[in-house]
Amino acid sequence: MDNETILTITMSVYAVMENYKYWLFILFLLLYLTIIFLNVLLITVVHQNKKLHQPMNVFSCVLSINEIYGSTALLPTIMAVLLSERHEITVKWCIAQIYFLHTYASAEFCILAAMGYDRYVAICNPLQYHSIISNSKTGKLALLAAMYPAIVFGGFYSMTIRLRFCGKVLPKMYCVNMELVKNSCSPAPYISIVGLVLILLLVLPQILLILFSYAQISRVCRKLPRESQRNALKTCVPHLLSLTNFTIASLFEIIQSRFNMTHIAIEARIFLSLYFIILPPITNPVLYGLGTQMVRVNLLKLFVRYKMLPTLLAKAVAVASV
Template sequence: MDNQTSLTFTMTAYAVMENYKHGIFTVLLLLYLITIILNTLLIVVIHQNKKLHQPMNVFACMLSINEIYGSSALLPAVLSMLISETHEITVKWCIAQVYFIHTYGSAEFCILAVMGYDRYVAICYPLHYHSIMSNSKVCKLVAFASIYPLVLFMCFYSLTVQLSFCGKVMPKLYCVNMELVKNACTNASASYISVVGLVFILILIAPQVTMILFSYVQILRVCRTLLKKSQGNALKTCIPHVLSLINFTIGCLFEIIQTRFNMSHVAFQARIFLSLYFIIIPPITNPMLYGLGTQMVRIQILKLFIKYKILPTQLAK
């Protein structure tokens, strides 16, 4: 691929947005800034308060770090392309973008799986929670959620970087692996990598899906034996995780469907929203779910705002 690093792909989706690019630029820039502010705020608040150094909050920080990573890997590039005159991207940067986007999505799903396991231990073994979720165990789960998607994706990614490209059209707002494969010179290689891609997705998500399903089957089984009030309290602690999981899964399905199937019958504005959903909506809603949606974190956020005289003192009472 070295002799093709000067080759560029034309991002044709931006041409259709020409008349609305300033409005879209403003909205995306605002959403990006909100994403960075909310996730940074959650990380700072949890880091500065030792009483918040609980396993679930540690995983919430991991989630926020990954949200910042994913958003920063894609949205600045989209904003830059919006105001560009050529709407072109080099092969080298396109392949890098594929790596950033896919590792973001893989890591997000791994973190959500670890969070599901945490809820399982907290509800099914409340008396042994701190002994099971020890610092050592939390470190191992953090390492799994961080390293597993990176190592697994690199195995698949190594096939993509060996391709030679003859096509020059990328009909999206950003580069994804499937569109790169479609631009490959050799159909046989493209077909092979497409099949490997599907297998890779299954291998990547199978352990996480198994962990999440097992966790919630056991949670529901235990909740059936609890009093109604205890049932409600237990399930209430799962709400942020379930909403985050559903939100991110929907966003990924939107992207997979658009990449694998012809969506020309869907309005272009809708396709833009659906293609950016997984990189905008979860990064904004997750810090709200784990920040404003968690009482201890919410109190510390209010105290932080009061400390810097952003809010009146009465709100902390």
Template sequence: MVNATVLTFTMTAYAVMENYKHKLFLLFLLLYVATVFLNVLLIAVIVQNKELQQPMNVFVCMLCLNEMYGSSALLPSVMSVLLFKTPEVSVKWCMAQVFFLHTYAGAEFCILALMGYDRFVAICYPLHYNTIMCHSKVIKLVVCVGLYPFVLFAGYFCLNLQLSFCGKNLPKLYCVNMELVNNACSNVSHIGIVGLVLILFFVVPQVIMIVFSYGQIARVCKKLSKESQGNALKTCVPHLLSLLNYTIGSMFEIIQTRFNMNHIAMEVRIFLSLYFVIIPPITNPLLYGLGAQIVRVHIIKLFIKYRILMVKVTRRMITA
């Protein structure tokens, strides 16, 4: 339980939104609805069609679930503050949001690293792909990647639960760990050190896996014909774009929490801090859904199916 001198935090970043908070509320609402719709649609298409239930698409479903998890930890909270005109949140909710957002960020990178490994096996060992990425191994990978960020962050999070807070201003739209630490009453240098070590555990193994995977892919592609190279690299494009998109957003946030960015306009800092938890959940379903022809075909079939169903229901209601 949190032993807090301060019971609420004031999110000072909302002050710059005072004149257009209603427009921002609608924007965030649209973004949240779009995120949930696109990710649920992609999961539904993959689940309903056996030919799409390949290991890579299982990992895509994991990515979609994680992105809805991250968006749900942020956007409803932001919208509630904009709607009810109070930039204050309780310490307990702030702690919970820190856990949700940090585990989302860790899980996202783990899943992307796993998807890179899948591309490595598919391109470097195509004849043995089904043997290597068998059903039992995929289940083990899903469980490990699903648990890893939660178990890793839970131990660190227990340190936060022992903190008491004297400061109450957070220059953000949401709660992040370093801002909580900065508002603690006691000396928390050890928490900062543990936090850096935690970032290394979240980043280094995944970076090694991604660099190794694409290094091997590049080595194999050198031996292939230009046509085969194009076909192989084409399957990597959605993953590379997702990885680049998420990495850029994460670096924005890590830099802001570790360094003084007061020389940059607050509006710019707000946008950069939201990037990693808003943009990837919107763009990734488009990359893996609309970006793949076979998935596009099934999405169109799904819409046609439900359109026919709605027409039948409407006719029955009219004739009743």
């Protein structure tokens, strides 16, 4: 059975939504458009104002690009499968989706680690901040966050591509590597072991960097006056909330992929799967947009400018007609 075989996603997953699939399609479409709008809006606001070209804002834009990448790789396919009669996806696209999913998730952790390092330098070494986190280093860290997952996961991904598949059932709303491997014609236990090692390579260094950063921030903050502590920690709130949100979503996804979850209601499993690809991409631009004063101010200016534009055009037309 070659990789052109059609894999059928388990009907039970979509059967729960069958009677409401058109309403759910509209809901998913609105959520997807919201993700695109919010993330593009944040990128636009930061791009248009040079005062916002600070490392943390640049990282937040890179994070938004990754949110758009991950959501676009998964949500349109989910909507298409939802409306289809047989709920099928080709093996070739399924494997591609696995690559998109894992590189999106690991790039997210890489970017969050870079943002944690930025907060560490800003709070613990404020006088050397611009020399340590220079524009050049910011660009290199952003490039590393994109390239590291692509390279590390690429080797593991090549193992999955070589497998031949006999099964046709995936008990998920989208493709994940371990579920696809279970459908291979011959057992491949080494892939499970390599997968665990891969997770450690893609997540552990970033988590250690984040823990180190906040341990140092905590150490320095204890020596500061109370007001300075509040101001320092306030700058970390968007990052901590974003990190917590994505970590919880990732744990849900890893647990579902590695353990038998059939004893849990299918509605709950669907929610946990959607949480991973919908909640972080929606909440992150809100956290970094509304959570940063300069971004809030420039966002307001942007809305005022475009709100006033129709009025100015109307006045121009009126003057021209006179």
